[in-house]
Amino acid sequence: MADTIVKPPTEEDISRAEMLDLYRLMLRIRRFEESVYRKFHEAKIGGYLHRYDGQEALVAGIIPQLQLPHDKVLCTYRDHAHAIACGTSAREVMAELMGRATGCALGKGGSMHLIDPERGFLGGDGIVGGPIPVSVGVGFALKYTGTNNVCVCYFGDGAMNQGGVHESLNMVGLFKLPVLYILENNRYAMGTALGRSTGQPDFILKANAHGIAGEVVDGMNVLTMREAANRALAHIRETGEAYFLDVECYRFVGHGIGDDNVGGQKLYRTDEEVDKWRQRDPLLQIIRDLKERGYISEEQIEAIEAETKLEVEDSIVFAEASPEPPLDSLYEHVFSE
Amino acid sequence: MAKMRYLQALRLAMTEEMERDPNVFIMGEEVGQYQGTYRVTEGLLNKFGDKRVVDTPISEIGIAGMATGAAMVGLRPVAEFMTWSFAMSAMDQLVNHAAKITYMSGGRIKCPVVFRGPAGVGTQLSAQHSHSLEAWFAHTPGFKVAMPATPEDAKGLLKTAIRDNNPVIFMEHAGLYGSSGEVSEDPDFTVPFGVAAVRREGKDISLIAYSRGVAMSLKAAEILEKDGISAEVIDLRTLVPLDMDTVVASIRKTHRAVVIQEEWRNAGFAAELATRIYEQAFDEMDAPIQRVAGADVPMPYAKNLERAAIPTEHDIVAAARRALS
Ligand SMILES: Cc1ncc(C[n+]2csc(CCOP(=O)(O)OP(=O)(O)O)c2C)c(N)n1
Ligand SMILES: [Mg+2]
Numbered sequence: 001m002a003d004t005i006v007k008p009p010t011e012e013d014i015s016r017a018e019m020l021d022l023y024r025l026m027l028r029i030r031r032f033e034e035s036v037y038r039k040f041h042e043a044k045i046g047g048y049l050h051r052y053d054g055q056e057a058l059v060a061g062i063i064p065q066l067q068l069p070h071d072k073v074l075c076t077y078r079d080h081a082h083a084i085a086c087g088t089s090a091r092e093v094m095a096e097l098m099g100r101a102t103g104c105a106l107g108k109g110g111s112m113h114l115i116d117p118e119r120g121f122l123g124g125d126g127i128v129g130g131p132i133p134v135s136v137g138v139g140f141a142l143k144y145t146g147t148n149n150v151c152v153c154y155f156g157d158g159a160m161n162q163g164g165v166h167e168s169l170n171m172v173g174l175f176k177l178p179v180l181y182i183l184e185n186n187r188y189a190m191g192t193a194l195g196r197s198t199g200q201p202d203f204i205l206k207a208n209a210h211g212i213a214g215e216v217v218d219g220m221n222v223l224t225m226r227e228a229a230n231r232a233l234a235h236i237r238e239t240g241e242a243y244f245l246d247v248e249c250y251r252f253v254g255h256g257i258g259d260d261n262v263g264g265q266k267l268y269r270t271d272e273e274v275d276k277w278r279q280r281d282p283l284l285q286i287i288r289d290l291k292e293r294g295y296i297s298e299e300q301i302e303a304i305e306a307e308t309k310l311e312v313e314d315s316i317v318f319a320e321a322s323p324e325p326p327l328d329s330l331y332e333h334v335f336s337e
Numbered sequence: 338m339a340k341m342r343y344l345q346a347l348r349l350a351m352t353e354e355m356e357r358d359p360n361v362f363i364m365g366e367e368v369g370q371y372q373g374t375y376r377v378t379e380g381l382l383n384k385f386g387d388k389r390v391v392d393t394p395i396s397e398i399g400i401a402g403m404a405t406g407a408a409m410v411g412l413r414p415v416a417e418f419m420t421w422s423f424a425m426s427a428m429d430q431l432v433n434h435a436a437k438i439t440y441m442s443g444g445r446i447k448c449p450v451v452f453r454g455p456a457g458v459g460t461q462l463s464a465q466h467s468h469s470l471e472a473w474f475a476h477t478p479g480f481k482v483a484m485p486a487t488p489e490d491a492k493g494l495l496k497t498a499i500r501d502n503n504p505v506i507f508m509e510h511a512g513l514y515g516s517s518g519e520v521s522e523d524p525d526f527t528v529p530f531g532v533a534a535v536r537r538e539g540k541d542i543s544l545i546a547y548s549r550g551v552a553m554s555l556k557a558a559e560i561l562e563k564d565g566i567s568a569e570v571i572d573l574r575t576l577v578p579l580d581m582d583t584v585v586a587s588i589r590k591t592h593r594a595v596v597i598q599e600e601w602r603n604a605g606f607a608a609e610l611a612t613r614i615y616e617q618a619f620d621e622m623d624a625p626i627q628r629v630a631g632a633d634v635p636m637p638y639a640k641n642l643e644r645a646a647i648p649t650e651h652d653i654v655a656a657a658r659r660a661l662s
Contacts, residue, residue: 109463127426162395163425
């Protein structure tokens, strides 16, 4: 595990506007997740809740580079960030989390099943490893219809130990399908550290074994992440073949609401470890980089904070004012018309 | 006797059986170092060490197969599914392997394995995490299916399951984990399979349930009592084997029945139960059997929709009134 801060690319490959956009997106995600946590404890949100704090660069460095809605995104239950990055409004996401009729799944899905197909977001999946077999079909269809588009499939390090993952990677390698795999390698599957869940933590080796090329990426730095994603996407669009990014990252908070308190996390990780990773906070890094390049002033930082806060507060007001789904929608959508 | 919670009773059963038989071991996701997702296995790693409390990767096919294989050659695995919702990818190992090996081998192989974990609905976990799948397993020859409703049964039935020489599907209810009651601390105490319990005597109608449906039925019986209706509540305890003698004896007394399940209505266990009552006691019935079950929809997330999808004591009361009208 690298614990040195990896320097971001220094070439002027990214404009000031783009860089500010990356910062804004990551900040929106962070502030959204923090507010969602508060709302859970006010009992406005139920079920399970999995936050993305610390992993923002994995969506900010990739999803804005996609051609949505033609490219497609699949992910896990840790999906609030993916929805927001795909362009689903904070209002629709917050309303879904509160189980309201105005939510992106009309209140039927909740936190783990955000979805927005019109924006290319095919949803969060509550079953570990669940999206990977589906990605084979999405990739197949993108190829079948003669597009140049890519399916981006996110999943966790724990998911690498699901049988279905290996069947699917083999099929993607065999059929040469345009899928970008993003392994959100945050080192833990609930309380199980990477080294306790597999005899072979070299995931690139596993991708290669199925005929899929890949590389390890520092996912704590959004510029590094973005560069790797662009390279991978170009490879897929050119060759039509899948690519696999094993992205080193860390979740700053508990797995879910069950171990969000420090006590729960102490069963499997130390405060020192969390602190060490927090020093690589992707938000701190992008601010530092923006400042180093003279791209941002203190006033701008404050202004971006303020507008982000407004957006999140607005989403809460909107969601709380929204009606619950009508009771007669219970039997709707079991089947399509 | 000691007062304890349902989840503690489960833990006590495993502790006692591990002390009794060195071939009993525990395996599953987060059962050891993390102390169990629902804390059912808390402290067991410390007590028995990592040879006998095995943390696994998130690999349900592997878990089901490993437990089955170990049982085929003489160990007595107690494999936890973090929830039964996650057992679906393991269905092949469960149904095609664990449940069939004894029969396929002409009885030459025993498969003494327990698959346990929480099932049930009710905390806004939405479509992929809210299941009662007992009908799938009761449908499959070769499985015994136990669904305890009380802390005492949680202990007594789990001990019987561990001592049984067959694969046992042991479905707990997450909503019951915190419920408490008196539990025997006698290590020889067990609850036999195939013996239903009459939880409340009555003469006007039989409410037949299992798992959380029992507590709901007892509440319903109290409400009905205020209207002068005397309801008998039967807890099936195990669906396979099924104690029809106790059920039929109750029907002979009350001549009316409500069958209760939390799972989806269509093709659920209550349908089997109702059919057996008709087969064995049709002449005793004074009214059609009423069925209380979950809505036939993937579980919605929104609180109001979820509430509408889950059966309650009020649905049982209404069903009883229909049967009595
Ligand atoms: C098949 C299955 N087994 C178990 C679970 C319970 N569960 C939910 S998340 C999780 C950990 C997953 O870890 P990882 O894949 O690393 O993703 P992360 O949560 O770290 O993003 C587990 C065990 C599940 N949802 N699905
Ligand atoms: Mg992980």
